[in-house]
Amino acid sequence: MIELKNIHKSYVTGNTELHVLKGIDLEIKSGEFVSIMGSSGSGKSTLLNILGILDNYDHGEYILDGKLMANLNETKAAYYRNQMLGFVFQSFNLISFKNAMENVALPLYYQKVNRKKRNLMAMEYLDKVGLREWAHHLPSEMSGGQKQRVAIARSLITNPKIILADEPTGALDSVTSSEVMTIFEDINRQGMTVIIVTHEHDIAERTKKIVRLHDGNIKEIVSTRQHKLNYV
């Protein structure tokens, strides 16, 4: 599903060049449930941005579902994001003036699905995350956990290949975090590839595989409790 070969990425600010990713090789297969861990500055967010085609890389190859993601223009990138990826962010990033149903339906708007159909689908996905009754509420009227569940429903509605979550529990208390993780586990059980960036061990423990980053390199890839450890 995902193949990264020797990915390099640097940021240039003024005269200083910051080498953030120093040759990442990673393969994630369809249906995997992976967390990416690392201290701040280890390059985990940059890696996620590259995986999400939100940012480009300097060297290497990124193959997503058999297609090479290189030199994409904005329109093409937008197309792949829309078709293949679902995003969940730490700060939810719901559109404040749209209600839950409209937020969930928005990716389908960009797929030119008609309003009736996309609202119907949005209700279905809201139901999956247990928020059918909240469909007509604005984000400001919801708790953090509810907002994140709306965001998850939004990421799922296009039936993407991969869900990318950037610190999805970072703004939630532990009980809500656990609920959100339960949803991710359910999604994964149904066959969806899920990648979560986190620095919380108990969150990472609930995924099946942990990729640890350190200083722009992969330090280790470990299977969690349920699986036997295999060090690289």
Place this chain on the structure above:
Amino acid sequence: MFNLDNWQELYSTIKKNKLRTFLTGFSVAWGIFMLIILLGAGQGLENGIRYQFEDDAKNSIWLFPGETSKSFDGMKSGRRIQFTNLDFDRILQSISHVENISGRFFISGAVNIMYGSEYGSFNIRCVHEDYKVIENTKIIEGRYLNGKDLSEYRKVAVIGKLVKKELFKDQNALGKIIKLNGIAFKVVGVFEDSGGDEEMRNIYLPISTAQRVFNGANKINQLMFTTTASVEETKKIETNLKKMFAQNHRFDPEDEKALYIRNMLENFNQVQNLFLGIKVFVWIIGIGTIIAGIVGVSNIMMITVKERTRELGVRKAIGATPFSIIFMILLESIVITTVAGYFGLVSGVGLLEIISMNLEASDFFRNPEVSISVAVSATTLLIIAGSLAGFFPALKAARIRPIEALREE
């Protein structure tokens, strides 16, 4: 791209951002509104002044006799000057650029005017046939006086619309006989005049007939003619007239009170310049107002994009293409400016209508109005400018990189 969905998306955005939409729209509507009011007021002023000139031909020169104020050639001051048919002939002979010329003879004493048992009091003007052009008289029935009426001393009359109404009610007046101090005149025409009701209570008689019938000998009380000359040339004509009349009537050429000359062309020319001045003034202010509107719109669109950076980033992350972002911002800006511009246009024109209906037409202001083409082109201009104003912020929005937008708190 123009499917129902885009409009629904636009509607939901506008609905959720009422204040911003209102402010954008207001600056546009206000700009158009002010422009329309200004243009209308300028036109009203022009209409008012122009109306005053409509009564008489704009290129006419009028001569009025006065009293001498200086002793000259052995005669004392205070002598009345009396024009005669000779003066009429002399002007025709010696003054250049004369187009239409007429004299006017005043009947002394009241004239009893009757048709059958109906009678009324009207003004009588005894003139030459060319007076029609000088006074801008419009014949609505029959004909005006002609050369034969004058040369054959015919007893004919041309009457005003109100004269006809009072004497003849709804009957036909042409060919009927009216009696002036008992003398029969045949009605040959009915006229209208833009000089107002008073002008339409006039009766025109051939001056030659009137001089005979009403003991006028060869006396003329006023002389007037239209000219093909330019403003500068009429100045020369004025001097020549003065010299000629001074010689023939034996008064001092320097005497200001013996002869009065009214030069309509010169007056009108001054007023033309005034109109031009008003127009330039109105457009300078109008264009200023429009620029202010455009700046307002682009300012608000800039803020809009800034304010929505995060939202636009989210949209891009979930699959919005740069084109769809540009389209969304642009559509919003065009719709707001169009609707607001239309609103400003309608309320401006509406206010002008109300003013025009309720305001008594005065000498300096009447019928404030805007030509619809000017109004529409101004609105179109503002809409185009509004879209341009939206375009650059939209382009900026399309270039927002999603990660940067999402990072922004």
